[in-house]
Amino acid sequence: MFGISRLLPTSSSPVGTPAPTVRHKGNRRRDCWWEPIYDPSFVLAPTPYDWDVQRDAGPHRRFVPASSLAARIKPGDTLEIRGVSFRECDFQGVFEGDPIIMFERCSFTACDLAYSTWRRCHFKDCVFDGCSISLATFESCELRGCSWSNMGISSRIELSRTFISNPGALIGASVSGRDPRRQTWEHRMNQWFRLRGTRAHLLRTVMLSHATTGDEHTYYDTVRLHELQRSTARVAQDAYKIVFGPGLKRLSSVPAMLLHSFNYAILRSLGALNGWGESAGRPFMALLACWVLFGFLYGHVRFSSQVDAPFQKSFDLTFLVGYGNQVTSTDFALTIVQDLHVLIAIVIYSVFFATVISKLSRAR
Template structure:
């Protein structure tokens, strides 16, 4: 299957890049001991943007027995080392985290389990998680930008308005049961209380690029972990999101014509729309690579449909034989040229084209499934 790709958002009206994380500050490489950064003050495009909270968060306690959930707290991963025992499971059940920041390395040789928790306005930037499970949790107005998840699982979670960074939302050998929901929840704001249309469209088309990048990250992760069903579901998400990102970019260029002319943008837009349609058709035929039976069934239905047409619409001799020969492509030759029956030659040509498409998809899918390691 063809695939497409890339982009992301950030600050100002230049091509947006979300605040790049300096190498020295990467959470997996630095021992974070206190709250770092001013993302709530500076990242106006992110759902967690709230200048009034900048500098006001206090360190939270991992003991939630006396509270329904922490609010306006920050949690440092390394500080868990004295709370949990190596080899144990640290489970947090039914806790609501509101306007909280998670930073540092959450890797204490233990299994973290967040079960039926809610994260509202939480920022996961500058954090690195390992062997963490989020099960039946809700994420609302949160940000996964500048975060890293290694050998983590997201099962049955709900996502609503999530900040993402195409190249800095990293999922490594991590499993997300509903990747479509995560991508669809990606959000980006335009600067200002009443942003102009141009700013809104700019943020929108850059966001599609970020989603495309994240979908590729998820596909690469699901290539190593998870079940086949989720892998092919992610493959569909990836291919369509890459195409959508290109279409969004072409649409923006067509209206505002920044880096090239409107005519070139229009041509690219039409070509990418056609490619999107082709992707959907081929994806429907083989289940986005998951099913070799679908195109085989399509070949059988093609033989039946045109056999009926040759019998009832064109009244040809041996209609089922004719349909079989053309369907398997071996019998399509000049012997079927008919200058008397109106439309028969056109129908036969159309029949042959469809047969070529079905056979190409069928053999391509079978070869890919048998000869390629997922």
């Protein structure tokens, strides 16, 4: 079995020796005004952090390189880092566990994870507030039970065999700032719709990562989030073009927005019908409900033409085995109910069999 080594915050150890050869790269806090970490006056401490968390509760305004942590890892031992507070720190380098690095109940406040790679690192019940994970890479990692607020994201986040237990919370916490030099409504709306596109892109990356790791429920929930966010991003872009686009694009964006809104409504309704691919039982129960409901209508509503076997008629139409000219053209009310019955049955029937076939024949 693997051993466990721990880095716990106390107040008894002396100051360690920093790694003098590691240099901080980039000026994201000065230049990236759309990120929550943006602060042109921000200054890091002159020496890199040495990962000696035993002398205090955690680093503040420090450059946190991976090399100094690697020196504390014992091959074959799980390194546990518990209850440490990282405030306004820049993480850079390759943080790689051997076998894993476990961050448990740690807090990350206004931290920048750009240019960092995390391999076999697990984050459990951690708090991320005002941080940016743009340009970060996660390989064979887990982020379980973490809370997110005021997060910076980008389409260049890389995830491989990484599991996030609550991707909806991460996406909901993502923000995009505005250029302080541009205070126009056009700029505000531009940032608004671009953030929704970035969310859809990141959710696709999360969905592909969840296809090979994690539980089924979270995978299908990620599918739901991605499909709805993609439609929302298209509607938001159409709205931006209607207000601020050039002449012809404004006109063409109106029908496009209506079409994308209709597509969103279809996804909402049909996705709920089968749990976004997770449940074959839901559409099957919907078929049974359709049969019973219309059987009741045929038997209790007075039409011009009497229905002798209402539940048999409902069965034939629900399962598409007996549809035809079952009523004279003069009975308009029964014709409308019958046609509506068939349309509803076709939708439910198609979703049911598509879900069953998908579950039985695919490799996730």
